[in-house]
Amino acid sequence: MKKDLISNHIQLDDSDQLIHLLGLEGLSKQHLTHILDKADSLIDTSGNLRKSKALDDMSIANLFFEPSTRTRNTFEIAAMRSSANIINVDLANSALKKNEDLLDTMRTLKAMQIDMFVIRHKQNGLPHHVAQYLKDVSILNAGDGINAHPTQALLDMLSIRQYKKTFEDLSVAIVGDITHSRVAHSDIQALKTLGTTDIRLIAPKVLQYDLKPYSAIKRFGNIELGLKNCDVVIVLRLQKERMIEADIPNEQEYFDNFGLTPKRLALAKPGAIVMHPGPINRGVEIDSSVADGNQSIILQQVTNGIAVRMAVMQILANKL
């Protein structure tokens, strides 16, 4: 399915309440703020995650069709800290050739009393597709193709809010492969909804944002120009398979042109924060001294990722 044809409308019920989390398009500022507030409440004053009994009656299934131990673990930990049962359904050996087979698998799991499905799939819009056919369960999109990665964007927003309090007056730069990044797509949507009016997309030409832009979006081919006086820098991970496509001969070349170095970061505002969805490629898209430096909030993002996933799970569970 083409990315710009995917609709999230079925994630809201008739009273405008969230029943799935498929993507951020179509959610209001109130929806996002509600999730962020809930997530904040799950972190104690020392910055540690609370444990909760909120989901002790829920059973959740992780359906990961793309290998991503890391993201799968975040949902697993979020479920465990909320006292839910969670099973990892191993789909490596599964012969789910057709979407119909997947639907049968999910209906079967639902009949086993699974209440919530966390889905990662390489096909754009797959979570939206299955959500149409399943009643009385919640679908949580953990990344579909290049379309959306809503929980990542929400944890990014939580992290920005913790450090910058507001979204309206911020300049946010996103650096890297914008075209193929579901993280970038969801971040842009979230920032738009939350009112950010200066979003700078910094990328080599072939990896630039190729959807319909709007007034807040400015595109840069030059990282120095793009970073100037910004408040937030979100660095994207460089996927090796994109280097060939973008005619980037090697990692050093990418680093020379788009790597976030201390010198380049110095062009941003003094208190600018550095973010990255992880795992980082040191010396490729980010210099080690920046990743480990005092402007980096990369590990805080990880903690926020658990809080946001707990929050979303608990909000969706309330509607089941």
Next chain:
Amino acid sequence: MKKDLISNHIQLDDSDQLIHLLGLEGLSKQHLTHILDKADSLIDTSGNLRKSKALDDMSIANLFFEPSTRTRNTFEIAAMRSSANIINVDLANSALKKNEDLLDTMRTLKAMQIDMFVIRHKQNGLPHHVAQYLKDVSILNAGDGINAHPTQALLDMLSIRQYKKTFEDLSVAIVGDITHSRVAHSDIQALKTLGTTDIRLIAPKVLQYDLKPYSAIKRFGNIELGLKNCDVVIVLRLQKERMIEADIPNEQEYFDNFGLTPKRLALAKPGAIVMHPGPINRGVEIDSSVADGNQSIILQQVTNGIAVRMAVMQILANKL
């Protein structure tokens, strides 16, 4: 071991109480009814599975030597809903060449305080073999070769009882590869014990029931004749590897001859129920409109599968 030489006698103790579940042969109507009653008590009036603390002192190990994510998940969920600890022992990398190695592995797990073993193995009688050598643990057969699949048959009986109340006056048709189906073998045994006097086995000649038949069993090579006025249709999954053996050139051919279509189902009694152990091959052994139709209780079987496994685990735990 030849299927008809496998004995289940060690699954009962001296007071005729269940201490393992190896197969249904040798269990009385009272034994089966006790399990079905227990399973029914674990489903609430809305048809949802209850949670229970019954096994919170138990540790269970899943030993799956055949890949079957689906069945493994059912035991995992049944254990979790009963508050037991459960571990999946990964045997893909294991070099258990001899049964003696397997026994050593199981004795080791027992020494780690594992109380119950769920075993799936391609060798007929393997669970029976190990049960002879292990004391103070329970063995739960999750499918051994073509011999038996007792929990599947029990969930089938629970499903039939929920819809038909009785077993005595029923006509039950089983369609598909009877020869190699442990599900069919256990279903036939269960129906016999529960008093069903009209069991129709519908299959291509080479896949027909090849054990010693008894008076209740009627064999059919023609599905239309076999389905006539029956109350229950159990459709078996067609395993691809059997098609060559049975000289079935392709799936369409099988469907043409033995697929359950609306037209064929219409030959059964009006209120006849359609069952399938899953996962279904749509358009091979069953037409989609039948699988999703209002006579199909396939998803109810899945829910009953969790209830039955919880029930068996709890009954066995009482004797440990």
Next chain:
Amino acid sequence: MKKDLISNHIQLDDSDQLIHLLGLEGLSKQHLTHILDKADSLIDTSGNLRKSKALDDMSIANLFFEPSTRTRNTFEIAAMRSSANIINVDLANSALKKNEDLLDTMRTLKAMQIDMFVIRHKQNGLPHHVAQYLKDVSILNAGDGINAHPTQALLDMLSIRQYKKTFEDLSVAIVGDITHSRVAHSDIQALKTLGTTDIRLIAPKVLQYDLKPYSAIKRFGNIELGLKNCDVVIVLRLQKERMIEADIPNEQEYFDNFGLTPKRLALAKPGAIVMHPGPINRGVEIDSSVADGNQSIILQQVTNGIAVRMAVMQILANKL
């Protein structure tokens, strides 16, 4: 890193309390006794493991870079019986080429509120290396290269203490591949700390102990001489890859020269106990009748292994 250059000093804090378990070198008799006493308290009078709520606020990650279902399961069960959350981080697909990548993975897991890491790795000193860079978490070495396997040695000591009460007056024989055995290295260290003055290392020449010996250590190439009047026999598992190196043409040859047979065991003291870290190779390093005989405490070792791991986890958790 060379085995004899690896230092465990960072496993103790300024007050000499255990904050990691990296190896037994550097731990006092009091440290070891404290762990053994704690482990003993987790076994009830019938020899069954108790359940504990001690770690219900802890999250533990299993990081196994070497395949070892068995050892991984022991930590998993120990965590579950202590009410901790535990996740298995699948590292088979991970592209952790550099130690820096591993540190990033672990920092990320720590940010997900993982408190304790169980690590098995083929590189000597890897757990020590990462422990230097991570604050406020505990590292538990589950075997690093040929360097150390401290929890195995602790369970061996617990087993010896249960049967022999004391360590000072014992003669302990270790038979097999001493050179490459982290179990042997850790056992020798533990026995030294606990005061055993007669440690006999029995091995083919090329598999003999090749570190700096001390007065308690005696080396034997002949098993009959080595076993004479000993109190404890620890048999090591023969790794196939070592047979070629040691010019052992086949398993029978090894068994003929170093296998523990009833006849050889008769040379030890009458009440001598037989131990093995498992899994055993019957007919290779040990005769079946000895492994299953009444002097064998191999299965008791397994139970003790859970108790020791629970004890270590609980002691480390107290310092977090």
